[in-house]
Amino acid sequence: MSVRELVVLGTASQVPTRHRNHNGYLLRWDGEGILFDPGEGTQRQMLRAGAAAHDLNRICVTHFHGDHSLGLAGVIQRINLDKVPHEITAHYPRSGQRFFDRLRYATAYRETVALTEAPVDTDGPLHRNPGYTLEARRLSHPVEAFGYRLVEPDGRRMLPDRLAAHGIKGPDIGRIQREGTLDGVPLEEVSEVRRGQRFAFVMDTRLCDGVYALAEGCDMLVIESTFLDEDEELAVEFGHLTAGQAARVARDAGVRHLVLTHFSQRYTDPEEFERQARAAGYEGELTVAHDLLRVPLPKRR
Secondary structure (H helix, E strand, O other), X not given: OOOEEEEEEEOEOOOOOOOOOEOEEEEEEOOEEEEEOOOOOHHHHHHHHOOOHHHOOEEEOOOXXXXXXXXXXXXXXXXXXXXXXXXXXXXXXXHHHHHHHHHHOOOOOOOOOOEEEOOEOOOEEEEEXXXXXXXXXXXXXXOOOEEEXXXXXXXXXXXXXXXXXXXXXXXXXXXXXXXXXXXXXXXHHOEXXXXXXXXXXXXXXXXXXXXXXXXXXXXXXXXXXXXXXXXXXXXXXXXXXXXXXXXXXXXXXXXXXXXXXXXXXXXXXXXXXXXXXXHOOOOOEEEEOOOOOEEEOOOOO
C-alpha cells in the first residue's frame, strides 16, 4: 500500500529549543524515503519517529548552515552501521562540497554502503523515475541555497459511465489502459487526465523567483517562516521569510496544503504564525509544524 506523508523531525531555526529540534524532514513517497535538511539530532529524532536508516533512498540538503546539515555526519554513519542494502543518493549545493566532505568523513567509521554524491549547481531536473521527477531551484540566502520539488507524472482516471457506454468491462479495461485503444475506441474517450501530485520543500530564502517556481500548483508546500510579519526587515536582512510572505506565496501559487516551519526561538506562540498566514489570505489547508508531526499529502484531485 502506497504511503505519502511528511514526517517532521525538527522545526527550529538556528538553535534548538526545549521543544524544537534542529531541522529534519522525511518525505515518504510510496516505497521511497527522502530526507531533507538533516540538522543536529536528526538521527535521534528518526528513532523517536519510528524511521530507520533503511527507509532512506535520497538525502537533499538545501544549504550548508549548521541547523540544516550538522546531522549529516550521524545519519551517514548510521546508514553504514546498519548496512543499508540499497544505494542512497545525496543532493546538495556544489559550492558546499568541502562541507559535505567534512561531514561525510567527520570521524572514523567503516563504509559499507554506496552513497552517491549528486551535487546541484543549476536549476532543473536532478532525477527521474516512474514515480516522480526531482527538481531544484536556486533560492536567495547569504550562502548558496536550493529548494527541491517532486512532480509526479500525470495519469488517467477511468470513467465508468463512458466505459459502460462503449461496452468495455472486465479485463478489457486493463487492456485499453495498456494499449491505448480497444476496437477503435481511444483511451481518451473513456478516461480523463488525473493530475500527478506535487510537493515542494523551501527553506532559508528571501522572496525570489525560485520560491514561486517551486510552489506553483503544489499539493503540499513545506516552507520556512522564520519570522512574524512585524520583523520583516530582519527577515530580508538575514535571508528569510515571514509567515505572511510564505502564506501569500502559497495563496498565489494555488497550494492545497501549506506547512509552515523553521521558527525563530524568539517566538513562543505558534498560533500567531497561523493567524498571520490566514490574515495574508491563504484559505487552503494549513499546518504549523511541530516536532514528530506526521502530515499526509492531500488526496489526488
